[in-house]
Amino acid sequence: MIRGASLRGFTRLVEELGGEPVELARRFAIPLRALVSDDELVPITGHDAMLDAAARDLRCPDFGLRLARAQDIGILGRLAPAIEASSTVAEALECASRFLFVHSPALSIAVEPDPRGRREVVALTYRKDARESPYSPQAMELGIGLFHGVAAALVGGLRGLRSVELPHQPLSPVARYTGFFGADVRFGSQAGALRVERRLLEREFSSGDAAVRRLAVDHLARHHTDPEDRVATHARRALIETVGITPPAIDHIARLLAMHPRTLQRRLAAESTGFGEILEDVRRDLALRYITTTDLPLGQVAAMAGFADQSGLSHAVRRWRGASPSEVRRLARGTS
Missing domain, CATH: 3.90.1520 (H-NOX domain)
Structure with a gap:
């Protein structure tokens, strides 16, 4: 932001x-x-x-x-x-x-x-x-x-x-x-x-x-808390690096951060967030970035943003933006 x-x-x-x-x-x-x-x-x-x-x-x-x-x-x-x-x-x-x-x-x-x-x-x-x-x-x-x-x-x-x-x-x-x-x-x-x-x-x-x-x-x-001191920042970065490559499971991210999954859950809760919320943010940011700044096929965008298929991407984008991925892409480019 x-x-x-x-x-x-x-x-x-x-x-x-x-x-x-x-x-x-x-x-x-x-x-x-x-x-x-x-x-x-x-x-x-x-x-x-x-x-x-x-x-x-x-x-x-x-x-x-x-x-x-x-x-x-x-x-x-x-x-x-x-x-x-x-x-x-x-x-x-x-x-x-x-x-x-x-x-x-x-x-x-x-x-x-x-x-x-x-x-x-x-x-x-x-x-x-x-x-x-x-x-x-x-x-x-x-x-x-x-x-x-x-x-x-x-x-x-x-x-x-x-x-x-x-x-x-x-x-x-x-x-x-x-x-x-x-x-x-x-x-x-x-x-x-x-x-x-x-x-x-x-x-x-x-x-x-x-x-x-x-x-x-x-x-x-x-x-103001420096984001570098927040566990949520490191969890987010780990997800950015792995979404679309490996399943986005909390066990995997906890292992990358060298902590137990329950410890990760507790520390995220103490920062007023949770693993699911961070994953949703990462998927949204990656998907909208690829949609609006690249010409990648939408099926490929779905995979790179961690969705099982293009249908899952479409449902998510409609929830976030109230429009289909194709409509979001056209709007960002100022085309009809």
Whole structure:
């Protein structure tokens, strides 16, 4: 999931381009409330597919970059004050890395060695967990564009930015990218990243306030549980890796997690969920992902999502979306 704040500015931009934001949201089963509410949770696969569709349908290849211009650090909600009150760039990045799951558990940022081997350079990477959602060029450009804008605003300009790295090939003329970032942009990289001089990590923030940061971090730690600490997260990942390959039995998943099935049941119950609920979520997410983002035959989709046959898939999709798999696929592509 991702917070609806990621769509801040989406409605205005789509309307400026002559599109219908509500129609786009309905095509991808995005709650209409997410278009006006920062805290509404949105399935990240639908969120990203909608961005790609908006760019395609409205003939706006730089849609993600335009949307990034309409946003600022405020979209991060309660995480924003903790970042702004940090004393240095390194401290802000540590905070953002630790708590970005509050915005979306599927996203992560990190400080990594320079992929081009320069010791005086580090890569500030931005990634989406491929186990949770397919790669989206527009969502990557939105994320990297926002990352760049927030960093520049916090330190008064990104002097020391060596290059911007994007995993996909250019969607717009290269001059559009270099004009946006004010630096060289390279395509086909291993990960989205801002390559910056290492000394930038030591830059101090004029907004730094240790007391405010401590209060903000304490609030985040008290009210938000890192998904990596939840048994449900590990059970979900184990199911994603095995659904469609082996029968989705709790005994098998418990063995993969090195615990007794009853222990797994107890720990999931303590997290207010259960094995059946997680399995249903995984099947739904996988099935809808394959239906809306691939051309795979529906019989193959059924098998890959763990259904006994295509009929089982059809009944489930009608329960989830009120339409057949074929209708869901056509709707996602904007075809009649």
